[in-house]
Amino acid sequence: MSAPVRVMLVEDSLVVRQLLAHIVSRDPRLALVAAVASGEEALREIHRVSPDVISMDIRLPGIDGLETTRRIMAERPTPIVVVADAVEDASLRISMNALRAGALSVVEKPVGTGHAAYEAISGQICTQLRIMSQVPVIRRRAIGAERLGRPVPDLPAEAFREPGIPSHVAVAASTGGPPAFARLLGALPADFSVPILLVQHMGAAFMEGFADWLNGVVPLRVVLAQDGVRPVAGHVYVAPGDRHLALGPAGLLATSDEPPVGGQRPSATVLFRSLARVAGPRGLGVLLTGMGEDGAAGLRDMRAAGAATIAEHESSAVVYGMPAAAVRLGAAGSVLPLDLIAPRLLRAVQPGVPAPGGPVPGGAA
Known part of the structure; x- marks a missing residue:
């Protein structure tokens, strides 16, 4: 039997700290090694x-959880799970920045x-601590920066060929997704000429806060997706908490509480498959960092329908699970480091117009 995962709790409230200690201590796969305030x-x-x-509180006396996270990642990189109050706007913003x-x-x-939700929330906390303890982390100033400093293999010219101007872009991620989306969408202009549909695996209670946070850090308008809305250019539509997001037959957004797919709701595969059906060769799918395999099968369907498909390259992915699954299935028409994906999207929606920064390395002139 493998050794239990060593957990350090950082929480200023004595009551919550004791509750977290109880939750961790009753899971035989976890071992509490420190609880600090x-x-x-x-x-x-x-x-x-x-x-x-590390289980990290955000609202701490002295240096807060955000600054503590920054220092840990700079001095002694360790997987960190933020434990936050989902209803406090300030905590949500700090959590997203963490x-x-x-x-x-x-x-x-x-x-x-x-409380009726005690067992469910406790189980989620323990599951996240166990899973995230296995994620390799690196010393960093900003997430992914050093990974992008690694050598990237030369990419074939075929990876940059345009199959046609897309009508819709779908993007999805899990672990490492929020900062990846901030970098990707932050590199697109406010007048980006097609709508973007987005799936992020995250607790339902945090999705509205995530959308609000992302709206404040990228030029595009970011909103929670609503059933029956027609998506418009320059907007990003985020799948609501615990609901699938799809593009319906009439080109309207559709949200649903249909069963999870591959254990996920919202599911990237559900979103990608809807674009394969509705947009066909005029869809464009992007699968970013994340654990598991969600999205890979849907991205394969998009590629089979003639759409452009992109998986994040291992050199920039925080967790190369979902993109790797797409590569194994032959679902990825292109495999690109995170910082090359936005220029690729700009080339797709504006053929013949060079993306900011000049030609994309490895592509055709």
Whole structure:
């Protein structure tokens, strides 16, 4: 039997800290090695206890959880799971920025043992701590920056050929997604000429806050998708919490509570398959960082329908699970590092117009 995952808790509330300690201690696959009340204590203790994963509060006295995350990722990179209050706007913004600084996921704070949702939330916390403890993390200033510094293999000219001007773009990610979306969408202009549909695996309670945060850091208009809305250019439509997002036959957005696909709702495969059906060769699908295989089968369907498909290259992906699955299935027409995907999208929607920064390395002149 493998050794239990070593967990350090960072939480200033004594009540919540004790509750988290109880939750962690009752899971035999986890071992509580430290429980501290401040970022300063966390930075001191991390070298002594060498945790495999850290549960990070955001609203801390002294240096907050965001700054603590930044320092840990710069000094002693360790997987971090943010445990946040989903209803506090300030906490949500800090939580999203902590993901951008290197934290891997965000989960809801635990509720009291008598609450109906106690077991579900407790289980989610333990699952995230176990899963994220296995993610290799690197010393970084901004998530993915050093990965993009690695040598990238020469990419064939075929990877940059345009199959036609797309009418819709679909993008999806899981672990590492929020900062990846901030970089990708942040490199597109506010007048990007097609709508973008987005799936991010994240707790339902955080999706509205995620959309609001993303709207504040990219030029495009980012909103939660609503059933029956016709998507328009320059807008990003985020799948709501615990609901699938699809493009309907009439070109309208459709959200549903149909069963999860591959364990996920929203599912990237559901979104991609809808574009394969409705947009055909005028769809464009992008699958970014994430654990598991969600999206790979849907991206394959898009490619079979004649659409352009892109998977993130291993050199920039925080977790090369979902993109790797797409590559194995032959679903990816292009495999590109994160910073080359936005120029590729611009070339697709504006054929003949060079993307900012000149020709794309590895592509045709």
